[in-house]
Amino acid sequence: MINSVWSHAQNDRSSDKLNIVYIMTDDHSYQTISAYGGELTKLAPTPNLDRLAKKGMLFQRAFVENSLSTPSRACLMTGLYSHQNGQRTLFGMVDTTKTFVSEILQQNGYQTAVVGKWHMRCEPKGFDYYQILFDQGAYYNPEFKSKETGGKYIRREGYATTLTTDYAINFLEHRNNSKPFCLFVHHKAPHRNWMPESKYLHLYEDVEFPYPDTFDDDYSTRCEPAHSQQMEIDKCMTIVYDLKVNQLKDTEPYSKEWNAKGMQLSLNRMNPSERQQWEAAYVKRYEDFQKKQPVGQDLKRWKYQEYLKDYLRCIKSVDDEVGRLLDYLEKHDLMKNTVIVYTSDQGFYMGEHGWFDKRFMYEESFRTPLIIYYPEKKKNSKCKALVQNIDYAPTILDVAGIAKPDYMVGNSLVPLLKGRIPNEWRSDIYYHYYDFPAQHQVRRHDGVRDNRYKLIHFYDAKKKHLNCDELYDLQKDPNELNNLYGDIKYKKIQDRLQKRLDSYRIELKVDEY
Ligand code: SGN
Numbered sequence: 001m002i003n004s005v006w007s008h009a010q011n012d013r014s015s016d017k018l019n020i021v022y023i024m025t026d027d028h029s030y031q032t033i034s035a036y037g038g039e040l041t042k043l044a045p046t047p048n049l050d051r052l053a054k055k056g057m058l059f060q061r062a063f064v065e066n067s068l069s070t071p072s073r074a075c076l077m078t079g080l081y082s083h084q085n086g087q088r089t090l091f092g093m094v095d096t097t098k099t100f101v102s103e104i105l106q107q108n109g110y111q112t113a114v115v116g117k118w119h120m121r122c123e124p125k126g127f128d129y130y131q132i133l134f135d136q137g138a139y140y141n142p143e144f145k146s147k148e149t150g151g152k153y154i155r156r157e158g159y160a161t162t163l164t165t166d167y168a169i170n171f172l173e174h175r176n177n178s179k180p181f182c183l184f185v186h187h188k189a190p191h192r193n194w195m196p197e198s199k200y201l202h203l204y205e206d207v208e209f210p211y212p213d214t215f216d217d218d219y220s221t222r223c224e225p226a227h228s229q230q231m232e233i234d235k236c237m238t239i240v241y242d243l244k245v246n247q248l249k250d251t252e253p254y255s256k257e258w259n260a261k262g263m264q265l266s267l268n269r270m271n272p273s274e275r276q277q278w279e280a281a282y283v284k285r286y287e288d289f290q291k292k293q294p295v296g297q298d299l300k301r302w303k304y305q306e307y308l309k310d311y312l313r314c315i316k317s318v319d320d321e322v323g324r325l326l327d328y329l330e331k332h333d334l335m336k337n338t339v340i341v342y343t344s345d346q347g348f349y350m351g352e353h354g355w356f357d358k359r360f361m362y363e364e365s366f367r368t369p370l371i372i373y374y375p376e377k378k379k380n381s382k383c384k385a386l387v388q389n390i391d392y393a394p395t396i397l398d399v400a401g402i403a404k405p406d407y408m409v410g411n412s413l414v415p416l417l418k419g420r421i422p423n424e425w426r427s428d429i430y431y432h433y434y435d436f437p438a439q440h441q442v443r444r445h446d447g448v449r450d451n452r453y454k455l456i457h458f459y460d461a462k463k464k465h466l467n468c469d470e471l472y473d474l475q476k477d478p479n480e481l482n483n484l485y486g487d488i489k490y491k492k493i494q495d496r497l498q499k500r501l502d503s504y505r506i507e508l509k510v511d512e513y
Pocket residue numbers: 026027067068069070090136191192193259357439440
């Protein structure tokens with residue numbers, strides 16, 4: 001016994017170098033993490049994410065460079081902006097000649113793994129171990145593929161959030177102890193259509209969630225894109241697919257809404273016991289809907305309440321599973337030499353501006369949660385520096401003691417984690433969204449944000465008359481209701497931001513705007 005412990009310890013060179021556990025959820029809003037202090041979290045707290053925040057650093061100004069899944073993942077892997085790595089839109093394709101951060105880690109002696117949602121069209125590159133979901137992944141009994149399944153996706157019994165954590169722990173259990181590791185844990189949850197785990201189907205059943213200040217925004221002062229988007233809870237959130245009122249008879253209103261069949265396919269994945277528990281829970285919602293027959297503002301509010309219940313139930317499972325992973329790391333004495341990141345591929349609207357989904361450069365979707373634990377560094381601290389997902393690859397490399405390649409544009413967050421904001425730290429960030437026309441119809445735009453102001457340029461490369469701009473003073477107007485573009489009082493600021501936006505476009509060789 002003693003011998004085997006001794007030989008294990010002798011082989012365990014992983015403690016020389018820091019390990020990395022990077023956890024990323026899909027569409028998790030900072031508004032629904034208690035450590036960020038939002039109203040919703042008073043009713044739906046996240047104790048395990050808070051536990052991580054208490055041990056580490058909470059970034060209050062963390063942003064993405066393109067608020068969509070595959071672009072965000074390509075940015076993480078390459079350390080490049082969308083136009084540099086090729087993944088501009090959801091269905092686009094990352095340029096696979098670019099080196100992935102996982103490849104660099106591998107070449108430098110790290111053992112690498114990714115579990116859960118991969119989502120990109122290319123195969124995982126630079127991973128010793130992977131267990132990845134098919135496309136967006138399913139919540140119930142989803143298909144995963146690994147090196148061992150010969151490229152085939154195989155159905156696994158269980159709930160996506162739990163299975164993803166199982167695979168993460170499986171990697172940790174069987175890893176090569178003589179090497180440091182980097183493990184990417186990419187959850188499907190809480191992505192649309194927000195299907196909760198069986199044990200949480202009744203959670204928050206009697207809770208009434210507060211409405212955001214901008215719930216009934218009429219977009220006056222904003223230009224065309226805020227009016228023409230298709231992400232309003234009111235008009236675009238569907239009764240059957242999004243809100244699971246799947247008991248409607250074919251003759252009843254809403255029964256043939258968009259993607260009602262998609263809901264059926266999701267239900268068909270369940271085993272009889274899961275299906276029974278599901279029906280027992282959602283028949284109540286159906287009855288409530290039939291009884292109230294809500295229309296107009298009542299319908300919008302009814303949808304919002306039910307949307308939040310499902311979304312927050314999915315978050316509850318995420319929080320539990322993050323807790324399970326932290327327990328594992330603690331139990332195996334890995335907290336002393338492991339950096340732990342928690343983030344999302346972008347933010348999400350929880351009814352702000354009347355919306356769900358993301359894509360816009362407005363705060364709720366542009367910002368993303370970011371919590372980082374760095375062993376023995378500042379505990380329970382908050383950081384207000386402007387950081388962006390282009391910084392993640394350089395940070396991971398820095399943690400691993402590997403020099404950042406010249407082509408990477410972001411900066412390592414390690415100095416910040418050690419409690420120091422370098423003098424030359426950036427004072428603004430660049431954003432660019434490309435996916436139009438596409439689902440939710442958010443127009444293409446780019447823009448710049450500094451610590452106080454934001455300038456957004458919406459464009460249509462073909463129809464110049466659709467081009468328009470918005471300017472916000474985030475200090476005076478954090479909800480971005482008051483577009484100041486063209487306001488003479490803000491001319492100096494507008495000119496300054498325009499100049500900065502122009503210089504970003506030149507510097508980064510942006511080819512459309
Ligand atoms: C799916 C969703 C959209 C969502 C995109 C992108 N529709 O297409 O609502 O905007 O994913 O999300 S659904 O009917 O399939 O649920 S992302 O997080 O992958 O970028």
